Amino acid sequence: MTRTSEETISAAGATRQRRLFLWLFLVNTVLLSCYAAFIVIFVPNQVQTLDPMQKVGNLAIVTTSASIATIFIQPLVGAFSDRTRSRLGRRAPWVLIGAGGAAVFMLLLAGAATLLWITIFYVMVMILLNTLNAPIPAIITDRVPTRSRGVASAVLAMGTLVGMGAGVIGAGYFAEMIGVGYGVFAALVLLSAFGFVLFNRDFSSKDAERTPFYWRAFLAGFWVSPRRYPDFAWAFAARFLMILAYQGVQSYLLYILRDHIHMSVEASNSFAGILTVVQLLAALISTYASGKLSDRLHRRKPFVIGASLIMGCALAIPLLWPTQAGMIALAALFGFGYGVYLSVDLALMTEVLPAEGISTGRDMGILNVATTLPQALTPLVAWALIALTGGYSSIFVAGIGFALLGAVAVVPIRGAR
Template identity: 40%
Template sequence: MSTTTEPSAQGVAEQARPKMTRDVKRLVGGIVPANAATFAIIGAVTGILLPLQVQGIDPANKVANLAVVTSIGALVAMIAQPVAGTLSDRTRSRYGRRAPYIVGGALVGGLALVGMGSASSLVQITIAWVAVQVAYNFVLGPLSAILPDRIPRAVRGTFSAMAGLGVMLGAFAGQVLGASLAGSIGTGYVILAGVAFVTLTLFVVLNPDTPSTDLERPRFSVADFLRMFWVDPKAHPDFAWAFASRLLLYTGYFVATGYQLYILQDYIGLGDGAAAMIPVFGGISIVGLLISTVVSGPLSDRVGRRKVFVFASSALVGVAMLVPLVMPTVTGWVIFSILSALGFGMFQAVDTALISEVLPSGATYAKDLGVVNIAATLPQTLAPGVAGLIIVVFGGYAALFPVALTLSVLGAVAVWPIKAVR
């Protein structure tokens, strides 16, 4: 298969240019609102609006029904992001390889969100949510490729920290919006769709990419396309261990937090007041997120180390899982929110930079990032079903936390064998 000449040329240019050019600074600043607008949808929809919509159709079976909807959506998302990455790697346009998918995905996803607001059955909700997941993963795959495409290695920790900050701020803003519009779900979907489309379009306009029309297009092969989900762990062991670490920690995190609304309703005992309290807990979390994200990314650049931060983040998330197990109260959930925010914020800030340094091929950045991002989306597929099964079998939410603790610790252990990154 022929390859583009871009990666080697880009590698030379990366070594020659200053660490922080004006364009790089604009990208570092712009990734915050771009990620925030996208992940506000995740925070609002998966955290509040979708669970309320599902609960409104069949309150008695809300846990099982939410597991079905979110599992199907996340399974499709897992497939969509590597596909989007592969297509964007091969795209040749005057706007570059990534921009058409970022803007187009935001438009299609926004229309799907608007349609989701009018859904009145579980089947309709599932179809609309699948469309939303596909569209916004066509945004996220190419958007994540900006890091290895255009950010010098020496400042990737800083960029990764700002990207993670955008994710967390977006999730929190989504929770606030979702709680405030809990009585008007359709309006919430329209607002989220509009904000995401405008923000992502501005990001592309203000950060134009180099045209890709002169790049050689790799030869297309059906066999290569079908193999795009596979990266040989023997040939690329560091990539495989980084994938495993992300998969384990994300699974542990989502096993515990994927049912946050229902946990607050039934386990913590807030009942009908749970939806209104989610932004309160989110506001508490944002303090920990800001501290860990802003400090960890640049600090990892300064000391030239990534793995120690992943160890610390996984340990913090693991400790956080103990708190609601022994203290199933509002106070316990406050402590849980702070500790998990410190740990997950640190992980978000550093893990993306670590992964960008173990990618197998410079010619397929977006595809490879799409593959490794399966480690973030697959837990969303597995966690609701696994968590629902745990709740049903053990008759309560308490059993979720030991499982989450174990997975978080294993996530820390998995980065130890990585050799290319300190």
């Protein structure tokens, strides 16, 4: 092969990778905008409209139901995608199924008028958005070399942050016309998912060796021995604790603004968007640079530990300064730390998989349980803390403790530096 042809092949590969990164960013942006819009603005407003006096408990019922229902969705879809045989490859069919189904149930959720139907339709939306989300980490492991995974992780992190900001701002705009808002998000999900599949075609998996699926083996696979794979276990614990620290404030942000900072309904809807923009800008400063620097230094752990400590410090601000200005300071510092964490976390996760390339989809899905399980527990824990203490300060105290423990859990990991 001539030098010119080698350079042409290399350039084509670089172009494909840049295109993949662009669409990963777009899909993750839309996906996280949906999560943020629904969790922070749409669903809390729908729940409060039904019964203002029972809003905290009712929101816990809705969000906990969805989180419990989705705990095993990503590992299950990951395992199925490992075995999927189609012209579109292993992962793309699940991206399309998740997007199409989620769009339908978003429209149904928009018209829900009782707690039961809000819960049912919200659960279905979350199940299908998780179905869309499940193949994404496996796609990175399939198509991105190890040396570039820090950048890939940072690209996803930037999509997460932009999506969170855009989602809350957009939802705040549509807070008085939620039906239209759900329709807009449904359209964005469809466009981004179909665009991703169209412009990032995978190799056909129709002729790949078929691996049988056994439920007993799959369920047994959820037990990853901490003795045999200690790095995997510590990574699971670290992510679990960090999501606990993060989720308490995010889940009840609207109610914190109304009951802890004493803002009106209208003002809190718009101020939540301002906080998200501040958090986004702070995180964008740290995200991409952290991913690049992590790859250059070949280090993951110091970034994750540092991010955990920063986030823990940020959560102390509303305790000492329970004002709108204090919440802006929280958003800025918390966003900076969360940006660092997001930019490196996925790269760290891919380096501690028990058997990379064999059951990548399943293993990344199991690690994602460290995200979905605390999401299930957080509303119940927060509800109990609020009921016991009569206020939201206990959420911040608990978050500080979880963030510090998350930093400690990263230290014993040996498979990543």
